[in-house]
Structures are given as structure tokens and as C-alpha cells.
Amino acid sequence: MYGRDDECAVVDRLVADARAGRSGTLVITGEPGVGKSALLGHAADSAHGMRVLRATGVESEVNLPFGGLHQLLRPVLGGLDGLPARQAAALRGAFGLGDAFGLGDAFGLGDGDPPATGPAEGGPAEGGPAEGGFLVGAAALGLLAEVAEARPVLCLVDDAHWLDHASAEALAFVGRRLEEDAVGMLIATRLAPPPGLAELRLGRLDAAAARALLNADFPDLDPALRDRIIAETDGNPLALTELAADLSAAQRLGRRPAPGPLPLTERVQAAFLDQVRRLPASTQTLLLVAAADDVGDPMTILRAGHELGIAAEALAAAEHARLLHVDAAGVLTFRHPLVRAAVYQGAAFTDRLAAHRALAAAMDDEHADRRLWHLAAAAAGPDDALADELDAAAERARRRGGRVAAAAALERAARLSTDPSVRGRRLLLAARDAVEAGDAGGARALLRRAEPFGDPMSRAWAAGVRASIESDHGSIGTSHRLLAEAAEKIAGLDPATARSMLFEAGRFAVMADDPAGCRAAADALAAIAEPPGSTASKAPAETPSVDVPATYIAACADLLAGAVPDAVDRLRPMIEAYAAADDPVDLVSRAAGAPLVGAYTLACDQAAALVTRYRDHGMAARLSYALILAALAELQAGRFTSALASATEGLRLAHDLGQENRSSQFHVILGWLAAVKGERERCHELAGPALGHARTHRLNATVGWATWALGLLELGTGHPEAALGHLAAEPSGAGRHPAVAIWPVPDLVEAATRAGRAERAQRPFAAFATWAARCGRPGVDALVHRCRALLAIAAAHADADVDADADADADNVVDRHFRSALNLHELAERTGQDHPFDHARTRLAYGEWLRRSRRRADARVHLAAALAVFDRLDATCWAERAASELRATGQQVRRRDVDAIGRLTPQELQIVRLAARGSTNREIAARLFLSPRTVAFHLYNAFPKLGVASRTELSRLDLER
Numbered sequence: 001m002y003g004r005d006d007e008c009a010v011v012d013r014l015v016a017d018a019r020a021g022r023s024g025t026l027v028i029t030g031e032p033g034v035g036k037s038a039l040l041g042h043a044a045d046s047a048h049g050m051r052v053l054r055a056t057g058v059e060s061e062v063n064l065p066f067g068g069l070h071q072l073l074r075p076v077l078g079g080l081d082g083l084p085a086r087q088a089a090a091l092r093g094a095f096g097l098g099d100a101f102g103l104g105d106a107f108g109l110g111d112g113d114p115p116a117t118g119p120a121e122g123g124p125a126e127g128g129p130a131e132g133g134f135l136v137g138a139a140a141l142g143l144l145a146e147v148a149e150a151r152p153v154l155c156l157v158d159d160a161h162w163l164d165h166a167s168a169e170a171l172a173f174v175g176r177r178l179e180e181d182a183v184g185m186l187i188a189t190r191l192a193p194p195p196g197l198a199e200l201r202l203g204r205l206d207a208a209a210a211r212a213l214l215n216a217d218f219p220d221l222d223p224a225l226r227d228r229i230i231a232e233t234d235g236n237p238l239a240l241t242e243l244a245a246d247l248s249a250a251q252r253l254g255r256r257p258a259p260g261p262l263p264l265t266e267r268v269q270a271a272f273l274d275q276v277r278r279l280p281a282s283t284q285t286l287l288l289v290a291a292a293d294d295v296g297d298p299m300t301i302l303r304a305g306h307e308l309g310i311a312a313e314a315l316a317a318a319e320h321a322r323l324l325h326v327d328a329a330g331v332l333t334f335r336h337p338l339v340r341a342a343v344y345q346g347a348a349f350t351d352r353l354a355a356h357r358a359l360a361a362a363m364d365d366e367h368a369d370r371r372l373w374h375l376a377a378a379a380a381g382p383d384d385a386l387a388d389e390l391d392a393a394a395e396r397a398r399r400r401g402g403r404v405a406a407a408a409a410l411e412r413a414a415r416l417s418t419d420p421s422v423r424g425r426r427l428l429l430a431a432r433d434a435v436e437a438g439d440a441g442g443a444r445a446l447l448r449r450a451e452p453f454g455d456p457m458s459r460a461w462a463a464g465v466r467a468s469i470e471s472d473h474g475s476i477g478t479s480h481r482l483l484a485e486a487a488e489k490i491a492g493l494d495p496a497t498a499r500s501m502l503f504e505a506g507r508f509a510v511m512a513d514d515p516a517g518c519r520a521a522a523d524a525l526a527a528i529a530e531p532p533g534s535t536a537s538k539a540p541a542e543t544p545s546v547d548v549p550a551t552y553i554a555a556c557a558d559l560l561a562g563a564v565p566d567a568v569d570r571l572r573p574m575i576e577a578y579a580a581a582d583d584p585v586d587l588v589s590r591a592a593g594a595p596l597v598g599a600y601t602l603a604c605d606q607a608a609a610l611v612t613r614y615r616d617h618g619m620a621a622r623l624s625y626a627l628i629l630a631a632l633a634e635l636q637a638g639r640f641t642s643a644l645a646s647a648t649e650g651l652r653l654a655h656d657l658g659q660e661n662r663s664s665q666f667h668v669i670l671g672w673l674a675a676v677k678g679e680r681e682r683c684h685e686l687a688g689p690a691l692g693h694a695r696t697h698r699l700n701a702t703v704g705w706a707t708w709a710l711g712l713l714e715l716g717t718g719h720p721e722a723a724l725g726h727l728a729a730e731p732s733g734a735g736r737h738p739a740v741a742i743w744p745v746p747d748l749v750e751a752a753t754r755a756g757r758a759e760r761a762q763r764p765f766a767a768f769a770t771w772a773a774r775c776g777r778p779g780v781d782a783l784v785h786r787c788r789a790l791l792a793i794a795a796a797h798a799d800a801d802v803d804a805d806a807d808a809d810a811d812n813v814v815d816r817h818f819r820s821a822l823n824l825h826e827l828a829e830r831t832g833q834d835h836p837f838d839h840a841r842t843r844l845a846y847g848e849w850l851r852r853s854r855r856r857a858d859a860r861v862h863l864a865a866a867l868a869v870f871d872r873l874d875a876t877c878w879a880e881r882a883a884s885e886l887r888a889t890g891q892q893v894r895r896r897d898v899d900a901i902g903r904l905t906p907q908e909l910q911i912v913r914l915a916a917r918g919s920t921n922r923e924i925a926a927r928l929f930l931s932p933r934t935v936a937f938h939l940y941n942a943f944p945k946l947g948v949a950s951r952t953e954l955s956r957l958d959l960e961r
Helices: 005-019 036-045 067-082 085-094 131-148 165-177 207-217 223-233 237-245 264-277 281-292 298-307 312-320 337-345 349-362 365-378 384-399 403-416 420-436 440-450 456-473 476-490 495-511 515-527 548-560 564-576 584-597 600-616 620-636 640-657 660-677 680-696 700-716 720-727 738-742 745-754 759-775 778-798 804-830 836-852 856-873 876-888 906-916 921-928 932-946 951-955
Strands: 024-029 051-056 153-158 183-189 198-201 324-326 332-334
Touching (some): 005 036, 005 153, 005 183, 005 198, 024 036, 024 165, 036 153, 036 183, 067 085, 067 153, 067 165, 085 131, 131 153, 131 165, 131 183, 131 620, 131 921, 165 640, 207 223, 207 237, 223 237, 237 264, 264 281, 264 337, 281 298, 281 332, 281 337, 281 349, 298 312, 298 349, 332 337, 384 403, 384 420, 403 420, 403 440, 420 440, 420 456, 440 456, 456 476, 456 495, 476 515, 495 515, 495 548, 495 700, 515 548, 548 564, 548 584, 548 738, 564 584, 564 759, 584 600, 584 620, 600 921, 620 640, 620 660, 640 660, 660 680, 660 700, 660 876, 700 720, 700 738, 700 745, 738 759, 745 759, 745 778, 759 778, 778 804, 778 836, 804 836, 856 876, 906 932, 906 951
Parallel strands (some): 024 183, 024 198, 051 153, 153 183
Antiparallel strands (some): 324 332
């Protein structure tokens, strides 16, 4: 710890904070031997009164799902019964203590969820860490929080670069969500930290600290040699001490020459290997067994040694040489990872095979998967029986959420398989698991090795894997083509899978703005009957059945082709039929389709049902998409606080899952909400980069939302000409999606009329009015009348030579349209469909016109009402505009504060809503992937903001709208 005062202070603060109930996670990074383990040891020594949990990554354990997490949590698994049932089951399944969940086949879950083909800009499934693993992370968080209620906890994870992928993902998840829990986590690794976690980078020691270290450990070291070692090691602490220790007494005194330089890690490893070579042969063999083991259980290692004819006493020499020891927890631990590497890599190939066979023989049924991996490591040639066992192990790993482990087991099984077709199938399944684990490069390599495929179903599955890769890392147009072609070839063999693939293909075509591709997918969907048990087949006999997925894709095809009335006519009965159904494909279709007919409230309801479904089942990747649908529906319904909560949670999930395309969508939604407030810098920070990403990946719907956000910002801050530049871009050629081109038209009309360019709004408005007439929604019809009023005002201003009678007639037209708009807004409000922001904007526009028409008393009524809503929504720039107009009428303005709900943070809003419905802290924590103590902390902060003192009072508030 020489020269580490600053680093020790950082670690000491984290430990002290955890002891005081404030969580923290720190990732300590640096090269081998730089002192990461020593810093963890310092933390353990200072953790007085805390429970210390430890785990160490082991290279040979990297393919065992959740092995590292199990090592960390094993001492506290007695607390599992205190977790919600689903989380407890997930953790038991992950650790092989029970079967928690099955993740279904290649293209969806067994209960009818849409295909897991990885859509880029939407869809219930996407590549990334398996949902089961995400649920395990939530369970680990809950368990640590539960244990910390009794005593603060310090988690120490060493050599995290050797953790299995599932454990690493789970620990990163926990680290990002530790908030108000008495848990500290220190993770030591050679790699960069996971996104969202703080890093403490350890450098090498400076010359003074290195000199002090060597002087303390080797006072007889020749000064010249000491300076040479410092120079050659550049202050790496492990290298300093081990290279000095490896010198003979004569060399240390400078009487004999020291060895020449080697690469640093090789020199240290060679020094360790030299120490091993001085030990008896039996001790070296037992050390090799320990190096090949992945648990550090002394009894297993000694039993394996017995299989090789080595007595337990042989281990003593290695302990005396300080190469390993048994720690307080009874785990056999090497002095440093490089000791393990030196022993294992320095052994002969045949000796390594023998060590693995001995370990396999020493393990009982409780460690069946570990035994199997040792047998696989010991295999020197093809072995179909062992390959079959690995195949079964892959399925177990998949059920536990260990997609990386499943891919590794299948890849190894393929190598051991003698039948080429079986080998190809296993490689294909391994590629699928690699995609689900977010390893697109590995999946591509596995697919190349698996080809050519002999049967249509295998080719279809391969197409699905390629489509998943393309959707996130390539072209969504290519994803569409792959799925459409594959579905055509298997329609007669597996209609259900073909329909799933066609639904995804159709949505990809929608995203890519491909009318022909979308129409072809819709026609192909309609030609394949829905399987028994579908929503349509279960419809009441007196009501015509609706093939929801086929109808939605067909309507999108109409929309892309410019046949907006046909799209609306097709969608309306689909949107209104069986709205209570919980089939996820139907929910997706309705939640995405309802805004296309102006049914924003229904879209909120359907998206909320989808969010609940995926949240309750712990399906994180699907949940992020459902949150996109929810945020967009809430935004379009004017529920801005709810939209902010959904988008904030969704962005966090998308970051956790590595979903770049979805992250860009959430950034755009948050940018749109920033535009409403007039937050120029934040809007550009969010929408600008997301717009660039969307254009690069041809995510045209995201492009449309981003340009709308930028246009709304300029309109709200008083720059109509700049707003027009964003809003008047043609749907085709500029990258804006035709669907998204409909909704901003009222903003386009306002920008054009205020900029004196009303002619630029005529054509888009005509299309909007046609769409609105087919929708038949009062809130949408209100916008049509507001636009007509603004266009009439612009026309009157353009014709300055009209006589008084004509001027009066024009005023009557304007007044009639504004009053009709307000009446329709009120009708929408009475039927639960009102959009408060749009309603307030209509009042603002009417008030502005009334003031300019010298009807100040009438103007004050509407301007004051608009101001109250804008203040309540925290729509700052619009509120300032209304306040300015109100002052111009001669009225003194008193600004209202943001309403109570608007003062809540997005996370507080989600928590108080669930609490108001009667959910306990533990239930809320399970649904939101938080800890109960964090939930309690947010409720404690939220209650004063809302002016309530109990859950009973909370339940009386309207928190939904």
C-alpha cells in the first residue's frame, strides 16, 4: 500500500458511506500486479462492524453461468425466503437450486410473445442480455438490501475480468441500482468499468514509493540493482517484490548478475513458475489440480489429488512457499492470479487433461455442470455422449438466463460431435444464444462455421439470428428481407413461426419506410391462418374476429403508400375490438396503431398493459420497448410527467441492455419534453445526437420525432421561421417517417402562419384534415378547427384591402373556429380523451387573437386559463408567452407554481403511483428493479411534495393523469 494514500481515502469514504446507509459502487481498474487486490484487502480490514462478502473471478469458471454471483452470495442465501417469490425462484434457478424459468424457442416465448428477432426501432424482443439474467440481477439486489437491513454489507469482487458473463451483468445491474441501502461494492478488474459505474484507476508507484517498498522488504538489496528493478518494472508493485524475491542472495547483494529483461507480465509469471519448479513433483501436481479448479474447495482438490495418487500432505509445501493458502471462509486461494496462470500454463498438455479428469471424478451430482465442464476440458477427441450432455447443460444454462454459457456449451458440444448435421444445429443454436447475450461478432462467426444448413427450418432460424444482428448493428431493410424470405419457405412447415417472422418483417418494413415490403408482409400474414388459441379464434361468436397483427401491418402498408384514409378505416375496428385482451402481439399492435387514429388514451391503456406484463415477468428487453410505446402514448395524450417517468426508466434499461437504437428513441422523447419546457440546451443535447444516430441507421420514425422536437422548441421560444425549417421537411427524401409526419401538422400550421408563410402549410393541413375526419376523435377535430382559425387569421392579414364587412366576416370565421375547437376540447375532456397542452395552446392562440382584436376582457379569460395549465405542466416558454399576452391586456399576472405531481422526480412518480394502488414497498421494489429501502427513501421525499402524510391520503390523489 506504499504510495496509495489518495486511493485508500477514496475506498475509506465508500466503506464509511455504506456503513452509514449510503450505497456506493467503485470499479478499481489497472494492469496485473498494480495493487487492486491489496486495495480490496485494505477495504476488508477497515470494514469494522460490516458483513464482508467476497468473490473472485476464475478463468476456468468463465463459462459457468452465475458462478461468480453464487460465490458472492453463497453465505447469505438463507435470506432467499425474504424475497418476492419470483425473484427467489430466479436466484434459485440461476444457482442450480431449482428451475426458475424457461426462455422459450428461438422466436418467442411459449405463451405467445412476439418473436425474439431483435427489432431495431421497436418490438417486444431484442438482442441483449437474457431477461432471466436481468431478473436474477434484481433478485441479487433485493437479497443484498435484505441482508443490509441487519448489518451493513461490503461486497468485494476481485479479478472481475474472469467472471462469467451472466455474473458480470448481474453485478453491474446491482451496482447501478444501489441507492439508499447500506451496501458498498468494490470490483477489481483489468478491464474498463461497465457503463454507469465509477472508476478508480490504479497507476504504478512513483520512484519514491517503489524505493520505500523495496527498502522495507529487501533492506540488503544493492542500490544500483534496486534502481534497475524500479526502472524495468516502472513501479509495478507485484513485479517489484516478486522479481526481487526471485533473486538469489548473491544477486541481491550485487555479487552476481541479475537476469536480463523480459516483458513485465512474462517476467513475473516466470518468477512464480520458478518458485513452483522448486517444489516436489507431488506438490506441483496438486497445485495444477488447484489451478484447474474453479471453486477453491480444498476437499474437492484433495479428492482429485487422491485420484492421481497424491496425498493431502503434498499441499503443505505450497503453503509454506506462500503460493496459496486457505482463507477464513475455507476457500483455497492463490497468492495472485499470475501464480495460477503460471502453474496451469506451465504444465504439459497431458498433465492438464489428467487434472481435469481427476476433478470431474472428484465432484458429486450437486456440481454436475462443473463436472461436465471438466470432462469437456479433458476430452482429446470427438465424444458424442459427452456432446449430448453439454447440449443438455446448455438448455439448463439458458433456463437460468446464462446465454453466454449456453453458447459456450453448444460450441464445445459441436466440436465433440461426429454427425455434421448435429454439429451444424448446435452451432446455430449457439449463435442464437450469442445474439441474445449481445455478442453479435461471436454469433456471426458461429453461423459461418454452421453453414451450409440442410433443412428449411434451420435456414429459417439462421435468418432470424442474422436479422437480430442486422437490426442492431446493420440495416433494418436487410432484417426485413431475411425474415420475409425465411417465412415464405417455412409457411407450410411451421405456420406459427412463419407468422411471427412476418409480423417482425412487416414492422421492419414500416421502420425502413418500405411500402412494398410492408404490403408483401401484410398479404403473407393474411394468407396464413391464425393458429388455434389466438385472440381472433377466441373472440365472441357474435363479434367478427379481427386478425390484429395482419390488420396492423396492412394498415401500415396503406399509410406508407399514402392511403391515409384506408389505413384509418382499417385500423379503427382493430383498435376498438377486444381492447381487454392481453395477447402481447395484439397489445403491441394496438398500442402502436391507436395513435394513428388519434386514440391516444387507448394507446396509453394498451401500452400500460404491455408494460405491466413484461415488468411482472421480468422481461427487461421487452419492457424497454413497451416503455417506448408507453412514453409516446403518454406524450401524445399530454401526460408529460408520466411520459418523463416512462422515458427515464426506459433509457436506463436500454443503457443496461446495450440497446443503442432504443436509447436514441428515449433520448428523442426526452428531447421533445425538454422542447415543451423551452430548455434549448437540453433539447439539443438529447435530440441532436439521437437524430444523427437515427439517420445513420435509417430509423425514420425516430428522425421524425427528433425534427418535431427541434421544431417545437423553436416555435415555443418564438422563432417560427426556424421552426418551419424543421417541421416543413417533406416526409420522403428528408428521412421523416410518413406516420410521424401527421402529428406535427398543427405545429407546422402555427409556425407557417406566424412566419408569414401560410402557403407552406396548406398541403400538409389538407392531409391532416382528411386524416382527422376519418379518426372521428374530438381532440383531433379540435386541432383542425384551431388550424383553420390560424389560417383564416393569416389570410385576413394577407388581404389588407378588404372592406369592413369582409373584415367582420373574417373575424366571425376565426371566432367560430376557435369556439368550435374549445367545445371539442371540452368534449374530449368529458370523455377522458383531453390533451391539456393542446387545449391550453388553443386558448392561448384564441386569447392572442382576441387581444389584438381589442377584446381584452374576453382575452383575459382564455389567457389566464392557458397560463394556469402551462404552469402546471411546467411548459415554461409557453407559460411566459401566455403571461406576456396577459400583461398586455392590462392584467397583473401571478404565476402559479408547478403542480404537486410535477414536482416529483420520474422515479418518485412511478413509486407513488404504485403505492397509491396499494402495493407494498417490497412489491414496488420488485416491479421497478429497486431495493425496498430505496423505495422507502423516495416515498419519504415524495410525501411532503404532495402534501400527504400517509398512503391513505396518497390513494385519494389523481396520479394517473
